[in-house]
Amino acid sequence: MKLKNRMLGAVPGGILVALGLVMSSAVYAAGSHGGGHHDEAPKYGKPGIASEATRTIQIELGDNFFAPEKLSFKAGETIRFEVVNKGEFVHEFNIGTQLMHAAHQKEMAMMMEHGAIEVDRINHDKMKMDMGGGHKMGHDDPNSILLEPGKSGEVIWKFSTSGSLEFACNLPGHYESGMVGEISVN
Template structure:
C-alpha cells in the first residue's frame, strides 16, 4: 500500500469515526450548537443585575439563532439554554465552582477559567470547567455569542445559573413552534 493510499484510508477512517468521538453534550433534545454563519437571525439579549431583556423568545423548530449576549450589569452572568431540571443540575455545578474560587461575583477566579477557551479546566480543580455548548459566561461590560439550532422542545428556558441569579428571577422562556 502506498503512502498516499494509507493517508487516504486514514482520512476515511477518521471521518467515519467523528460522530463516535463527538461529545454527547454537543447535542440535546432541544437542539445543538451551530456555527454563527448558519444563523437565520440574530437576537440580542441584554443582561442586567438581575434580569434578561427580552424575557421570552419565540423560535421555530429547525431555526438557527445567533445570540449576542451583552452584560450591562455589574455582576458575572450566564446565558444557558435548557429546561428547569437541567438548570437545577447546572446550578449545583456553578455553586461548586463558586465555592472553589473559580467563579467570583464579577468574573472567573483562580485557575484562569477562561470560557472562551472551552474545554480547558483549571489545573488545580480537575474536572471542573464551564464548557457546555448550550451555555456561556459573560463578565460585566463584555459581550459574548452563542449560536443554537433549535429542535422541538417543551418547557425550554434561558437562564443565568450563577448562584442565586435564577432564584432571583434571571430566567426567560423559549417557545419553540413546529
C-alpha cells in the same frame, strides 16, 4: 419577572452558595464541567453554524434580569444570540431545560466555592483546576456563555424540536431572583 434591584448586594455570599446547593437536583448537567449539558442537548438542539443563522437576537444581562424575557423560535431554526452583560456582576446565558438548570446550579456553586468565579470576575486559571473527581470547570459549552461585567459574546444554537425551554443564569441566587426567561419552540 424582572428584578432590577441589587438583591445580591444585600445577601451574604455564603447564603447564596447554600441557596444554589439547595436548589440543585440529582440530575447531573455539567457539559465540559464533567459531562452533562451535552447529555440533554440532543433532545432540544445542537450547536449551530454561524452561516446558517436565520436571525440574530440581542440579549442583555442585568442584575438580575434578562431583556428580553421571552423568546419564540421555529423547530429547525438556527439563532445567533449576541449576549452583553450590562450588570455589575458575573452572569451566564444558558439554554436548557428546568432540570438542566437545576443541576447546573450545583456546578456553578462549586465554581464559586473554589474561587473560579467571584461576584464580579472570572478567575480563568482557577477554572482549569480539578474541582473534585477530575471535573474541570472550563464553562465552554455551546449552549452557554459566562460573562464578566461589561463583556459580550455569542451563542449560536439550532433548536431541533418543539417544546418549552428556558434561558437562565445559574450562578447561586440569580435564577431564584428571577434571572430566567422562557423559550417557546414551535
